Amino acid sequence: MFTLTQLASFVAVAEELHFGRAAERLRMTQPPLSRQIQLLEGELKVRLFDRTNRSVRLTPAGRAFLDEARRLLHQAEHAALSARRVSAGEAGRIAVGFTAASAYAALGRLLETARSALPDVEIVLREMVTRDQLRALTEGGLDLGLVRPPVAAPELAERPADREALLAAVPNGHPLAAGSGPLPLDAFDGRPLIMYSPVEARYFHELLVGLFRGAGVVPVYAQYLSQVHSILALVDGGWGLALVPEAAARLRYAGLTFRALELPDPAPVELSLAWRRGSDNPALARLLEHL
Secondary structure, X not given: OOOHHHXXXXXXXXXXXXXXXXXXXXXXXXXXXXXXXXXXXXXXXXXXXXXXXXXXEEOHXXXXXXXXXXXXXXXXXXXXXXXXXXXXXXXXXXXXXXXXHHHHOHHHHHHHHHHHHOOOEEEEEEEOOHHHHHHHHHHOOOOEEEEOOOOOOOOXXXXXXXXXXXXXXXXXXXXXXXXXXXXXXXXHOOOEEEEEOOOOOHHHHHHHHHHHHHHOOOOEEEEXXXXXXXXXXXXXXXXXXXXXXXXXXXXXXXXEEEEEEOOOOOOOEEEEEXXXXXXXXXXXXXXXXXX
């Protein structure tokens, strides 16, 4: 098979129609240039040039081959450039996992940063609960995750990404919907509450259980769900109250009122960035520099 050196030699001679000028352009002497053309013609089994002592002309086969040779050289140059850009983290692909609730605010900020800082990097999004994200990060199915802490796996790195408040989601017309001040947690004592699943939404389940236990409050758990939008739909349907991350208020349910809460920590909802230690994805390293 012919080489890129042979193609470059052919294109130079074809464009200059002079071996001396082509050799000068390629910064080589004429004998090795002539040898490259001979090798190429031998590989193709056609004559590419008609040569006399006074002129060099392309044969019909040479004219047909010239466009293809230029295309192959351009593709090779593009491939080399792409490889260098990927190695530098300027191009490539990052698989990002996110929880449903993180999509309301944190994910948008991450995507905006990626689009601004790394416009040629492809971001592939996958909505997954934290447990599944951690598994995918460990196994190499994800490069980066927006997860709920803690990240216990030693092979994963973690750093804080966001903190936000909890809000009470209350149907319009409910007694707790009136007023403007923060609601105390004891307002939920004995009231029906749409609770987070202890498996699929373990972080929020444990957060709320801890808050209620610390306040001596015992709500009546009406249903257990994992997704915030589903929880809000049940609240809107009158099945109970709910505590949701502040960003969920952006869903703008017309039938709901969102009330602030009196809590020991005004922003108890944490979100972390997690990734595999020693990842060999240059684009991920560049993105982390900007986040």
